[in-house]
Amino acid sequence: MILIIFYLSLINSFITNYTQFTGMAKVDSQFYLSSIGGLIKVNNNFNLEKYYSYFDGLSSHYLTDLSCDPDSNLWIGTKYGGLIYFDSKHKKFQTYPKGKIPFEININRIIIENDTILLATNSGLYVILTKGTFANFEDDSVFKIEYPQIPTNNIFCLLVADDIWLGTNRGVSKIKKDFKTVNNYLKPLGDTVKAIIKAKDTLFVLTELGIAYFKNERFYPFFSETLKIVYDFCFYKNNFYLATHSGLFKIIANSQKNLDTILKDKTVRLYPTYKKDTLLALVHGGAPTIIGYLFLLSDTFSQKIWLPTIFSSIVSDAILDGNGNLYLAHFMVYSGVDFISLIKPDNSIIFLQDTLINSRSLAIDQKNRLWIGHWAIDGGVSCYLPEENRFQVYQWGERSLKNVIGGIGIDYYDTKWIRNGENIIALDSLGNYYEFNILNLGKLEEFAITKFAFDRKNRVYLGTLNGLLMIDHKNTLNNLNDDEIRIITDGLLSPIINWCSSDRKGRIWVATPNGAGFLKDNFSFEIFTTQNSGLLANEVYFVDCDKYNRIWFLTKEGISLYYPEKKKWQTFNQYFLPNWEKRSNFYRSFTINDYFGEVLIATEDGLIRFPYPEEPFISFEPKIYPNPIIKDKNNVYLKVSNLPQNVKLKIYNFLGKLIATDEDFKKEKGEFIIKIDQKFKGGLYFLTIETEEEKFIKKFVVIE
Template sequence: MKAFCLFFLLLLPFHNYAQKGAAFSNLSMENGLSQNSVISIAQDQKHFLWFGTRRGLNRYDGFQFRIYTNNPKDSKSIPHNVIDCLLADSFGQLWIGTINGLSRYDNKNDNFIKVKILNDTINCIYEDPQKNLWVGTYNGLGLLDRKSGKFKIFRFNKLDKNQRINNIYSLFKDHEQNLWVGTGYGLIRMTINNGQSRAVLFKNSAHSSTSISANYITSITSDKANNIWIGTDKGLNLYQTRGTFAHYTHNSNNINTLVHNDIRDIICNKDGTLWIGTQEGLSILNPKTKIFTNYKHNPDQNGGLTQNSLHSIFQDVSNTVWIGSFYGGVDALFPYSTGFKTYRASGLISSLSSNIVSTIVEDDRHNLWIGTEGGGLNHFNRSNNTYTHYKSIPGNNNTLPSNLVKTVLRQKNGNLIIGMHEGLISIFNPATKAFTRQITNVKDTSNNRGSADIMTILEDSSGMIWVGSRDGLNNISSSSDHTLKSPIEKKLLSRYVQTLFEDADKNIWIGTTKGLHLYYPKTGKLAYFTKKKEMPIVCSQITSTVSYKPQMENFVLGPILAGFPYLIPEQGNLKPTHKKMVCATTMYLVLLKIKEVIYGSARIMDCQYSIR
């Protein structure tokens, strides 16, 4: 299941990010992260992102965080809140390394299984190309026997008596099957043949300019040409022949050098560049030209790095790069240039009346009518970039009754129907700039006034006006000062109507908090899309719709809180033509292809769905 799409990134092409205009997005405690020190990052097979912090483990679904912490009374909680490393392996298992041992996430029971391997601090977890799992600790290197679940332990005291040689911080296996082991006392190249290991130690030497630059090895990777790059606390090293190293360090007189010598993490990006996280910012290295592009936190720059002390870098399946810092949470750099321009409220120039935008419609001249929360209605003239504000003025009937605009519909005659807070509705004539009618929404057939916000308004092909709110489904007549109850409402699974849409076949789609409904005006039949009990992650709360018609097929875009919609037939024998429905959720983008709908049978419609 392609569960994690990170807000539609998987649909977009991959581009090179290494440009000075790169804009970072940030997630921090303000967004629900348990703590702002993000030391490790991984992504599981369901595409959930996992962030290890110094105060618990965080699972991110693209919308919200779920936090896992240690509970001393629960043996199935994580062994410690300080998470130093994470790995999602090729078998679908998530491994968690803490300062109090190793654990594995049990996805079925949503808890953790403690793994016996030297109840010690786990510094790194690595799966090699042969799918062997290696674990670096403060007291040796572990190799997992997946059949027995036990670890074989390697120690390197024969290479040097200094105990720091068994402090394992980084691991990497090259194309020649050499396992490179980064320790606190040098770099080890290890090979295993017929069960026997052989190791060579590379240490810094003050007497050799081609020895490795430092003995504290923090990270190891290779580029696409299979060159081995080693990060240390004293610069970057490129392994050369016969145990020699080329050094790349910071030069304050050259902006195209490493941003800082204290390296915490290195990854090889899918575009071939090396991303290097340091104590003082991010460097992106072109391995061919040996030129560094650097990024540092700038308090005067929007969209820059949140903080310079970087500890983890991870590239997800959508090619977004996530960068964990010690104080600033996690920054994300998306693999494409959005080209978006942001329009904000300003007291100095013609601008929006409020930064909280709830709805937008376009008129025949391609100008925009923008509804806001607290700022009323805005008209944006694209030809001269000016705004006109329409706000509530108490005692003036030719103004909005409320500045809390929830939805705007542009009618076929050009008038705007504006839905607002507490069931208020206004009709506005843009040609005369006059509010011609004020309508109240009702909550029952006795026409008692409702108080729920107007969520959605639709004018169908026959001219009927539909109104959806928590107070149900209503219609607007041509003369009444209040709405009228729709007879369809009593058939809905929920009275809370959040979205309305008419498709090319003139059928009405109704989104509620308990499912998606399809109404056929010609027959009066109503079909439902609801959740399926056996689906692990599913909800049917439809919140909005947008349509477009590529190549004669009908598309509906509707955010759902989570999961896959499907149809429960009611009655009849209708067989609609092929349709596709795209459901954008807060977690997923779902493409649902409806092949046929057969009423009068117990089976669910034949459909296909996929996650984007």
């Protein structure tokens, strides 16, 4: 089954499902929507005009709310990124100084009253007095109202009327506008207050047990119902509407009991005044990460508005075919997911419904067909034939661990190598398959795709929990007797191989939890760590190679590039997306496509897609001398020349112990000089030379 969904007019370097909306603001005739995936601008007809992501200047794409100031600029609340100011005229983002508004807080709601900005957060109420100069942060006064002035710091909502009202997880607080007097009202009906409104000169609050109203300095029940998870409510055309986890409901007039169901999808925000005679609702999809939509309701019509997006923000794997079609798998959006997002070269988005469930890993063969591995005992492998618009299925029994697919690789002869829950299967181009039952293969991990690599002899390599597996089948798949199979660990600091890849010379590179490296001719590894290389972190998730034979490493702290021929390192964090929530499998796959010159990084928040630099960089060439250094007299020095400004130098011994830093070097006539004194024993040393963009490692030897 194939379903064409939308046309996406703008492809960004970050592709995600941005329809998990959290807030809306109107600026002139346009609407801005905050979401878990970024900021969206739509016109008055709700057509998408622009999408802004982390790579457009947002300090975080986990946006929680937004509000418009009198100058028609936006203030945007986030998780993990503090408060953001958006100049709507010049389309520029500025992050509010984190010394005033910390990045660590979650901003739940924003209200701007005259020249004052109020932030409801999980760390109290922040008040910003702008003095009327919204764009000038330096003259702002910022203070906080927090526990014990109010019963809790966890504030969900705000209302500014004659007083300032806060909805918290411990009732309601009323604050005078001089911020000197606070009154607290515990349990107005339930404990948690998610929304506060004023209707017909009466204050109403929404709790998990229903709606209460305020009169004579106390709250009274108005509508009693065990709603449990509630988000928002409003008063529209003489009726109350409730936004809840279970849907959108209308309280039937003259009834304190009955609800009329409008929608059954999770509804999070309601806006009764943004569009004339229309109630506008922000609705999420049925699962946490699938498509949300806008809902319009009036006396004469109701309408769902879908914006162009991929099926889910969770991308488990991504691959380009030879025609520029981009396929995305969305494993574990929910159990049984069977949709693949296909972004065509014209940017139209198609949802492919697979014939098997839990689509997880992807590969493209020489005939431009898509191969999909499925994680289920009734899964297996499916093959999508784009010209015929259909799927073929390959299974090994109806219910078997052989159908639980960890990864698929395709070698030079178009043979599909499949890692499953029991063994490894080779499926040749004629449909014949051969099984390799290997001891110590190790278990599969649910969220970690296994990657195959192939050297120039067409030997097969696979990362496992016990080392690097090599299968030399001598190109005779039908003769298992001449096979050479081994698991290689010699030289590794960790036997766990997260990912493997081959470079232009046929060398096999590995990424491990404790460094990265390549396999030498003697079947041992040369390993790089932060101490002897330009790796940004020892925890390396992925490795791949581009057409210039540059080796790309995706680490816990960012992307490092290595030029083996020049032994140079470069940091490439322009397109690195931080894992703010510290999820253990946030980065799902890493693929380089040389035909289109693109890098694809699949993450649980979306796909990072960018062109890699066309030309190898040309930079400074550090020189060190003498090398080796012979300690045959009292004053022996190491000299380093041909360095740029603001360089950082460190020296480590062979065991990784830090021996010297910048402070130990002297600069004379453009050279950096260090005395080789008693702390330098005989042996091998590593000099790290680091700038903001590059990191070099130079080796030198001290002989006593």
